[in-house]
Each structure stands twice: as structure tokens, then as C-alpha cells.
Amino acid sequence: MAASISGYTFSSVCYHSANSNADHEGFLLGDVRQEETVSISDTQISSAELLQVVEIHHHDPCAQLFSFYDYAGKVSEESLNSILKDRRKNVIGWYRFRRNTQQQMSFREQIIHKQLTQLLGVPDLVFLLFSFISTANSSTHALEYVLFRPNRSRYNQRITLSIPNLGNTSQQEYKVSSVPNTSLNYAKVIKEHGAEFFDKDGVMKDIRTIFQVYSALQDKLQAVCGEVEQSERVKEKIQEEVNKLKQQIALRKRKTAEEERRLREAQNADSHSTPEENTEPCEGSPLSGITFPTPSAPERPSTSPNPPSYTDLMSQDDSLLPSSSPPTSAALLPRPQAVGSPGHPTPGPTVMGLGLGHGLGLGLSASSNPVTTPSTPYLGNGDGSSSDSLDRQAAGQEDDDDEEEDDEDEDSSEYENLVSEGAHLPMVSASVLAQGRPAALSPDGDAHGSQAT
Amino acid sequence: MNNMSPEVALHRISPELRPLLCSVVRNGRVGLDSTNCLRVTDLKTGCTSLTPGPCCDRFKLHIPYAGETLKWDIIFNARYPELPPDFIFGEDAEFLPEPSELPHLVHWDAGNPECLLQLVKELIQQYHHYQCLRLRESSRLLFEYDSLLEDPNYGRNMEIYAGRKNSWTGEFSARFLLKLPVDFSNIPIYLLKDTALDPGEDVALLSVSFEDAEATQVFPKLYLSPSIEHALGGSSALHIPAFPSGGCLIDYVPQVCQLLTNKVQYVIQGYHKRREYIAAFLSHFGTGVVEYDAEGFTKLTLLLMWKDFCFLVHVDLPLYFPRDQPTLTFQSVYHFTNSGQLYSQVQKSYPYSPRWDGNEMAKRANSYLRSCQSGLLRCLFILSG
Numbered sequence: 001m002a003a004s005i006s007g008y009t010f011s012s013v014c015y016h017s018a019n020s021n022a023d024h025e026g027f028l029l030g031d032v033r034q035e036e037t038v039s040i041s042d043t044q045i046s047s048a049e050l051l052q053v054v055e056i057h058h059h060d061p062c063a064q065l066f067s068f069y070d071y072a073g074k075v076s077e078e079s080l081n082s083i084l085k086d087r088r089k090n091v092i093g094w095y096r097f098r099r100n101t102q103q104q105m106s107f108r109e110q111i112i113h114k115q116l117t118q119l120l121g122v123p124d125l126v127f128l129l130f131s132f133i134s135t136a137n138s139s140t141h142a143l144e145y146v147l148f149r150p151n152r153s154r155y156n157q158r159i160t161l162s163i164p165n166l167g168n169t170s171q172q173e174y175k176v177s178s179v180p181n182t183s184l185n186y187a188k189v190i191k192e193h194g195a196e197f198f199d200k201d202g203v204m205k206d207i208r209t210i211f212q213v214y215s216a217l218q219d220k221l222q223a224v225c226g227e228v229e230q231s232e233r234v235k236e237k238i239q240e241e242v243n244k245l246k247q248q249i250a251l252r253k254r255k256t257a258e259e260e261r262r263l264r265e266a267q268n269a270d271s272h273s274t275p276e277e278n279t280e281p282c283e284g285s286p287l288s289g290i291t292f293p294t295p296s297a298p299e300r301p302s303t304s305p306n307p308p309s310y311t312d313l314m315s316q317d318d319s320l321l322p323s324s325s326p327p328t329s330a331a332l333l334p335r336p337q338a339v340g341s342p343g344h345p346t347p348g349p350t351v352m353g354l355g356l357g358h359g360l361g362l363g364l365s366a367s368s369n370p371v372t373t374p375s376t377p378y379l380g381n382g383d384g385s386s387s388d389s390l391d392r393q394a395a396g397q398e399d400d401d402d403e404e405e406d407d408e409d410e411d412s413s414e415y416e417n418l419v420s421e422g423a424h425l426p427m428v429s430a431s432v433l434a435q436g437r438p439a440a441l442s443p444d445g446d447a448h449g450s451q452a453t
Numbered sequence: 454m455n456n457m458s459p460e461v462a463l464h465r466i467s468p469e470l471r472p473l474l475c476s477v478v479r480n481g482r483v484g485l486d487s488t489n490c491l492r493v494t495d496l497k498t499g500c501t502s503l504t505p506g507p508c509c510d511r512f513k514l515h516i517p518y519a520g521e522t523l524k525w526d527i528i529f530n531a532r533y534p535e536l537p538p539d540f541i542f543g544e545d546a547e548f549l550p551e552p553s554e555l556p557h558l559v560h561w562d563a564g565n566p567e568c569l570l571q572l573v574k575e576l577i578q579q580y581h582h583y584q585c586l587r588l589r590e591s592s593r594l595l596f597e598y599d600s601l602l603e604d605p606n607y608g609r610n611m612e613i614y615a616g617r618k619n620s621w622t623g624e625f626s627a628r629f630l631l632k633l634p635v636d637f638s639n640i641p642i643y644l645l646k647d648t649a650l651d652p653g654e655d656v657a658l659l660s661v662s663f664e665d666a667e668a669t670q671v672f673p674k675l676y677l678s679p680s681i682e683h684a685l686g687g688s689s690a691l692h693i694p695a696f697p698s699g700g701c702l703i704d705y706v707p708q709v710c711q712l713l714t715n716k717v718q719y720v721i722q723g724y725h726k727r728r729e730y731i732a733a734f735l736s737h738f739g740t741g742v743v744e745y746d747a748e749g750f751t752k753l754t755l756l757l758m759w760k761d762f763c764f765l766v767h768v769d770l771p772l773y774f775p776r777d778q779p780t781l782t783f784q785s786v787y788h789f790t791n792s793g794q795l796y797s798q799v800q801k802s803y804p805y806s807p808r809w810d811g812n813e814m815a816k817r818a819n820s821y822l823r824s825c826q827s828g829l830l831r832c833l834f835i836l837s838g
Contacts, residue, residue, distance in 0.1 A: 021500050022532040065530065071537050072552035072559045100497035101511060101528060107540040110549055138502040154546065 003126065003147050004162045005056040014143060016061045017097035017130050026061035027084065028093040028128060030054065054092055054126055054159070057182060060084065073111035077119055093126030093147075101131050103146045113150050124149055126159065462493040465509045469534035472566035477514070481570055483577055485612055485632045485658055486517045486676075491573075499530055510534075518577065519584070519614030519630040520660045525576075527569075537561035538569070540576070550579035587615035591666035594627050600703040606634045607706060626664050629702065633657045633710045635717060640684050641724045641749065655681050659693075659709055661702060671696040675709065685716055686772050719773070727751065727770045729811035730779075734768070737815040756786075757822065763787075766822065767797075775807040781818075 017024045035051045060083070062068070068079040084091060094116060096109060105113070105127065117125045127148045134141045147161040199205050459478035466474050474493065481491035492515040498508045510531035516523040526541035537558055542548045552558060557572040588595045594615075602608040610632035637655040656678050664670035675693050677685065685691055693709050727750035734753055735742055743754040743765065753768040765784040771777035784797040803821050805814070 018501075021504065022530040023499060023528075065533060066536060071561050072555075074552070098528065099499045101499075102526060102541055104541050104546065106526075106528065107542065107549065109539070111552065134502050141502070 001052045001054065001124070001149065001159050002162065003054040003056065003159050004164060007163055007166060009056055009059055010163050010166075013059050013061075013095060013097075013128075013130070016059075018132070018143075020097070023065060023099075024061065024097040025065065026059050026095055027087075027091050028056050028095055028126065029058040029060060029087055029090040030056040030092045031090075032092055032124070052124070054124075056092065056128075058090075059095065060087060069108075069112055069115075073108045073115075075112055075115040075119060080116075080119060088120065091120050091125075092122060093128060095128035095130065097130040097132075099132040100134065103129060103131060103144060105129065105148060105150060110150065117151055124151060128161070459493065462496060462512070465496050465507045466512075467498075467508050467510050467529075467531040467534065469563075470510060470529055470531065473563070473569040474512075476566045476570045477573065481573070483516055483570075483574055484518050485610060485630055485656070486520075491516055499528070500532065504531075514573070516573070516577065518580070519612035520628050520662075521614050523580070535563045537563075537572075542580075545580075545583075548580060548583050550576060550583070554579055581612060584613045584615045588613060588627060590615075591627070593666055593668050594663060597629070597663075597668070597702045600701065601629070601631070601706070604703065607631050610634075626662065628663070629661045631659045631661070631702075631706060633659055633706070633713060635710060635713050637681055637684075637717060639721050640681070640717060641721070654678070657681060657713055659706060661696065661705075668701075669698065673705070673709070675713070685720060691716060723772060723774050723776075724750065726775050726811070730770065730774070730814055731811075733811035733815035734818070737819055768818075775809075775814075778805045778807075 013026070016026070032052060032054050035053055037049045037051065038046050039049070040046045062083065068083055069075045081088065094113075109127065109129075113125065113127055117123065127150055128145060129148065130143065130145050132141055132143055145161065147159045148157050149159055150157055197204055197206075199208065462478060463471055463475055477491055478493055483491060493512050494515065495513040496509040497511050498504065498506075499510050500508045508531045510529040512527060514525050514527055516525065523545075524543045526543070528539040528541070530536055555572060555575045557568055557575055561572075562568050585598060588598050598611075598613060601611060612630040614628045614630070615626075635657050637657075640655070658676040660674045660676060662672045662674075664672070673693060673696050675691060677691070682691075691713075693712060696705055731745055731750045731753055734755070735745070738755050738757075741755045741757055743756045745753040751770045751772075753770075755766040755768070757764055757766055763786050765786060767780075767782040767784060769780040769782070771779065778801065781800040781803065782797050783800060784795050786795070788796040790796050804817055809817065
């Protein structure tokens with residue numbers, strides 16, 4: 001059992017006692033509560049400790065001695081009621097002050113205590129004994145106090161009485177006592193001014209405001225998350241297209257190089273024989289360019305050791321064309337057409353203005369529009385000049401500018417052809433080419449028959 | 454201040470309470486051991502320290518009981534002297550008398566100076582009951598108590614102190630203090646008058662301590678009031694028998710009682726015998742008697758003459774005369790020793806029998822003195838020469 005008394009109650013009792021010129025007594029009002037401490041240890045055996053805590057909130061001094069009992073120590077219930085009135089139910093003990101005596105319950109105190117226990121119906125009624133001990137020359141006066149619970153066994157009677165914050169509070173924390181503040185004035189003031197701090201539910205207003213700010217921040221954050229996700233996806237798509245375009249450019253370069261080489265060889269060969277037969281594989285003719293009856297394997301950006309024949313490639317291209325539609329919103333690949341005909345396929349989305357990273361480095365658009373706009377279908381003119389420039393820029397941006405320009409210069413004359421010829425190729429990814437599909441189609445004509453016309 | 458004389462205590466106490474304390478310290482005899490009166494110590498005040506004195510209203514009262522001294526705190530209030538006191542019963546924390554058994558408390562009258570003393574007596578009575586109840590913890594001792602209680606000689610004058618049980622060993626001890634019903638009234642007064650203290654009542658108390666509940670360690674002790682002790686020849690003269698193992702008080706106490714009674718009788722008889730002896734000597738030696746102890750009859754001085762040589766004879770009668778032989782001391786009236794004393798010679802062996810009556814002893818002494826006169830005196834003459 002533990003007991004506590006607030007500092008002001010204790011000092012009030014001491015004040016009353018010290019100022020009395022005789023013994024002094026009164027009642028203690030307060031509360032008794034049970035505290036249960038459950039301690040859990042590694043051994044999984046939890047032990048519960050029950051502690052009874054007596055809290056003394058007030059004291060009610062008696063005006064004089066023998067006010068509720070007679071010479072024989074018999075307690076009169078009427079006098080008790082007239083003293084306590086409606087505070088009777090709050091009585092948890094009584095106290096007595098006597099100077100220069102032992103810290104032991106006296107004969108009459110024990111008799112009274114027994115009767116009070118019965119009359120008040122408090123089984124663990126406590127008794128607080130104060131005594132003032134003075135030295136002979138009155139130089140030192142000591143106030144001693146002991147809290148008894150006389151209804152227990154003889155050897156277990158004294159309880160420690162703690163007074164919170166009686167000590168050096170600069171080094172210890174100032175403890176807020178659980179003794180409730182029952183002052184009427186305090187309650188009144190708090191009620192008056194409480195509306196400034198508390199809302200109708202009793203929650204502090206500041207807390208609500210802060211919570212609102214927090215919620216708003218959370219919402220915004222969620223929205224931004226969504227936006228980030230979308231832009232990331234767009235970026236991903238563009239990155240894919242850029243990669244494809246790069247592949248196309250590389251392929252075209254190889255083809256160009258290959259054609260030049262063949263041309264030179266053909267020219268060398270022509271000098272020895274008739275050139276007519278050998279003009280077929282002239283790159284300039286789009287029709288011939290379509291079939292590309294070159295003995296050598298076409299350049300392709302694949303690493304396959306067995307490159308298929310070009311006819312196979314073309315047939316593959318055609319057959320693949322519909323299925324290899326780009327994930328972008330670009331239009332289907334246009335059919336191979338004669339040079340100068342409109343409807344050049346679009347190599348890919350042209351306008352991609354992503355305000356995000358600069359990795360793509362599309363010089364076409366520098367807009368910071370976060371929303372991806374679907375690219376307009378590539379509609380070039382007959383010669384594809386405008387589209388050419390776009391293509392060039394789209395595909396070759398990552399290369400050096402010089403190189404790009406060179407490419408442009410180099411390919412400017414043949415670019416038209418390339419465009420028409422390469423029309424079949426651009427969407428074919430390297431992986432497809434590398435797979436080396438068997439030539440299911442007959443060479444020359446059949447597969448392209450429809451297209452060639 | 455611990456050992457306070459009663460007067461000092463009375464001086465320091467608050468004036469309104471003085472009469473009450475007066476009767477306690479001056480006339481307070483409580484219990485069997487009335488030679489030890491009640492003592493007051495540790496006078497303190499319940500008023501503030503600024504109150505001018507004398508204002509003491511609380512003190513410790515020392516009460517002899519069953520061989521122990523009870524130290525009870527008595528608490529008054531000087532500001533309210535009409536109110537009855539409160540008590541703290543020292544180490545007897547479990548002693549809680551029923552207030553209804555204390556009429557002087559219930560009807561406390563501060564105007565009656567004897568009120569406090571009477572209240573203390575009532576409390577002692579209750580304390581006695583309390584101690585007797587505690588005896589129930591040991592059946593053996595309870596039996597002792599009950600058996601003594603039945604005997605009217607002892608039952609009414611008994612104090613029991615059931616000592617503190619030793620909680621470690623579980624031992625239980627008790628002390629019985631019994632007033633022995635021995636008649637001391639016939640002891641000659643002269644034996645009693647030498648005591649410095651006011652003798653008060655002559656009493657013999659037997660204290661029997663049981664150190665264990667089975668009565669295997671029993672220590673009896675006899676306490677006599679100082680005058681009786683002196684009359685009987687001092688504490689060393691009286692030995693009581695040891696408590697027989699397996700015996701009980703109801704047998705032992707009468708035994709001691711008888712012994713004491715015999716001793717007293719012997720002393721009384723001795724007195725009479727001495728008186729008889731002296732009377733006989735007086736009649737035999739007549740005018741030769743210089744002086745004699747007329748109260749206790751312990752000394753007799755004779756002046757004898759032989760052939761113009763005078764000498765004194767001192768007769769000293771011991772306490773246990775006639776068992777012990779009187780001592781004769783011859784003293785010269787003329788001669789001094791080197792140390793300035795009169796020359797004297799002690800004679801202890803001479804014909805004597807305790808069975809002779811006083812007259813016979815006087816006659817025999819007379820004849821002895823005559824017979825040894827010549828030889829003795831010759832010695833004296835030569836030595837003094």
C-alpha cells in the first residue's frame with residue numbers, strides 16, 4: 001500500500017497543527033485506488049502486482065478535542081455526521097497532532113480508530129500521526145509524521161507517505177500529481193477561457209488545425225505521385241522509340257555503305273561487261289530498290305551469323321509490318337510506294353515535349369508540357385524533305401552534330417530512296433532481323449506483288 | 454532529565470495538573486512492590502515553545518510490576534486540564550484495556566487529586582488480566598497460575614508478567630511475583646529502625662522466572678524490604694532452596710514461605726533470648742554493669758574489680774544467639790596500646806552451651822570470669838608495665 005498527499009494539503013495540516021496550543025485532530029478526505037502492474041518477462045510468466053494507493057486530497061480539522069467522542073473514547077455518530085456532513089463518504093482516514101510524544105498510537109486513538117472504521121465503513125482507514133519534537137533549548141524543532149493502517153497486522157502497519165515534489169525539483173522532474181484539483185475557482189476560470197483553446201469536443205483547436213495541414217499535404221503528395229507515375233511511363237515510351245530510331249539510323253548507314261561498295265564493284269564489273277543487267281540493282285530506282293536483287297546480303301544491324309537474303313528480309317518486313325506496329329500512337333507503316341508519293345511512314349512520334357529529363361535530347365520541341373501529346377501522323381511531302389529533316393533529327397540526335405550533318409550531307413541525295421526503301425525497315429527491330437525468319441515467301445514479286453503495284 | 458526527583462517534577466508541571474501528579478509521586482504505591490514508588494521522568498509540554506512555563510503536561514510514568522518496570526506515557530493538555538489523559542503503553546502495544554473497566558476514566562474528575570492515581574491502579578489491574586491471558590499460550594504456566602489462584606494465601610497477591618515471546622526461537626517466558634504471607638509484625642522494632650529509607654510496609658516478595666514454557670529453567674529470587682533484610686542479617690544470610698525440577702509453584706512457594714517464617718521466628722526468639730541473657734547478667738553482676746543495649750540487647754559492658762585492679766568486660770551477643778556464642782572482650786582501664794586504644798583482649802572460647810538458659814549462662818560466665826581473672830590480669834599487668 002502506498003499513500004500520497006499533495007504538498008498544499010500537507011502544509012495546511014502542519015499549519016493548523018503548529019498553531020494550536022494543544023493536541024489537534026481532524027479527518028482526511030481523499031481517494032483510494034487500485035493500481036495493477038503487470039510485468040512480462042522473457043520467461044513468459046507475467047506477474048501482476050496490485051497496489052492500493054491512498055491519496056489524500058483534503059483535511060477537515062476538528063474545532064476542539066473530544067468533539068466526536070467522550071471520555072471513554074466512545075464515538076458519537078451524530079457528532080460525526082454534524083462535523084463531516086456530506087463529506088463523510090470521502091473520508092479515508094483521520095489525523096492527530098501531538099507535541100513531544102512517541103510515534104505510536106495511543107490508547108484512546110486505537111479505540112477511536114476501531115469505531116471509526118466500523119462507522120464510516122472504510123476497512124483500511126488510515127491514521128496520520130504528527131508530532132513536533134523540540135530540543136530542550138528550543139533550537140531545533142522537528143515535525144515527524146507517520147501514516148498507520150492499524151487494521152492490518154501489527155508488523156505491517158506503517159505506510160510510506162510520499163509528498164510529490166517535496167525536494168529538489170531543479171534536478172528532478174516536476175511531477176504532476178494525480179490528485180485532482182478540486183478548487184472551484186480553478187474550475188471556473190478554466191471553463192470561462194477554455195473555449196479559446198478547446199473546441200466543442202474537448203480537443204485542443206491547435207491540434208485540429210495541424211491535423212488539417214497534415215491531411216492537405218498528404219493529398220497533394222498523393223496527386224504528385226500519380227503525375228510522376230504517368231510522366232515516367234511517357235518517358236519510358238519515348239526512350240523506346242529513341243532506341244528504335246537509333247537502330248534504324250545505324251541500319252541505314254550500313255546499307256548505304258554496302259550499296260556504295262556494291263556500286264563500285266558493279267561499276268568495276270561494268271567496265272568489263274554490259275551494265276544493263278547490272279543496273280537493276282541500282283539503288284536509285286525505288287522499284288528495283290524494293291526487290292533489291294543484290295547478291296550480297298543487305299546490311300542490317302543484327303549480329304546473326306547467317307544473315308538471310310535480302311528478299312527474305314523484305315518479305316519479312318512486309319509480313320512483319322502489320323504486326324510490328326509501334327506502341328506509340330504512330331500510324332501504321334505506309335506501304336512502299338514510289339519515290340515522290342506521299343504518305344511516308346512516320347518513324348515515330350515527333351513532338352515529345354517532356355518537361356522531365358533531358359536524356360532524349362529531342363531538339364524538336366523544347367516545351368515543358370508535362371502531358372505527352374500524341375504525335376501527329378507523319379505526313380511528309382513527296383520528297384519527304386520535311387520529314388527527312390525530322391527523321392534525321394529524331395534518329396540521330398544522340399550522335400555528334402557533325403556526324404549528323406555528315407549523315408545529312410551524305411544521305412541527302414539518296415535519302416529519298418532510303419526513305420522509301422527504308423520505309424519497310426524502320427519498324428523492324430534488330431531483334432526481329434536477328435531472328436532470321438525463314439523465307440516463307442517466294443523471292444521476287446509474289447509477296448510484294450500487291451505492293452509493288 | 455531522567456532521574457528526576459518528585460519535587461522537580463512537580464515544579465515543572467502545569468499548575469492545573471499539579472495536584473494530580475502530586476498524589477502520584479508522593480503517595481503512589483501501586484502493586485505488590487510498594488517499596489519502589491512511582492517515578493516520573495521525561496516531562497514535556499504540548500504547548501507551543503513560546504508558551505511561558507511551567508506548562509509541562511506529558512510525562513513518562515515508571516511503574517514497578519512483577520519485577521519489571523512499566524514505562525507508560527501519560528498525555529494531558531495543559532490548555533484543557535479538565536480533560537482526561539491519554540496513555541501510550543510503551544512496548545505493550547497490544548494492551549488495550551476496555552474503557553468500561555476504567556471507571557475513573559469514564560467519570561474523570563479533574564478536581565479530585567486522587568483521580569489519576571486511581572486510574573493508574575485500574576489500568577494496572579487490567580494489565581494484570583492481560584498478562585494472565587497471555588499465559589494461555591503455555592499450558593504449563595497456566596496450570597501454575599491457576600493452582601496458585603486457588604490458594605487464597607497467594608492468589609490475591611500475585612503479579613504475572615508474561616514476557617515478550619522471542620519471535621526467533623519461539624520461547625515464551627513468564628515471571629510470577631508473589632507476596633509471601635509472612636508475619637513480620639513481631640520482629641523487634643530496633644531491628645528495623647536503622648534503615649535510611651522509610652521502611653513502609655514490611656514485605657517479602659518471591660519472584661520466580663520461567664525462562665521457557667516447559668518450566669525447565671526456573672530461577673527463584675527472594676526480595677525483602679530493606680528493613681526486613683537488615684533484620685534478618687542481610688541478603689547473604691538468607692538462601693532459599695532452588696526450584697526443584699519438575700516441581701510446581703504450589704509446592705515450592707509454601708516451602709519458601711515456611712523457611713522465611715522460621716527465620717523470622719528464629720530472629721524473634723533470639724531477641725528474647727538475648728533479653729533474657731542480659732537480664733540474668735544484670736541480676737548477677739548488679740552494680741558492675743556499666744551499660745547495656747536496652748533495645749536490642751546485643752551488648753553489655755561490665756566493670757569488674759580484682760584486687761583493686763579494675764577492668765572492663767564487653768559482652769557482644771551475635772544475631773543468632775544463642776546458636777552463636779557471645780564474645781567477651783577484656784579491656785583495661787589504665788593502659789593504652791601504641792595506637793592509643795585501650796588495651797583489650799578478646800576471648801571467644803569459654804565454657805558455653807546454647808542450651809543453657811540465661812540464668813545458667815550468667816552463672817557460668819561469672820565463674821569463668823573469676824577463674825581467669827588472676828591469670829588474665831597478671832598478663833595485663835605485665836604487658837602494661
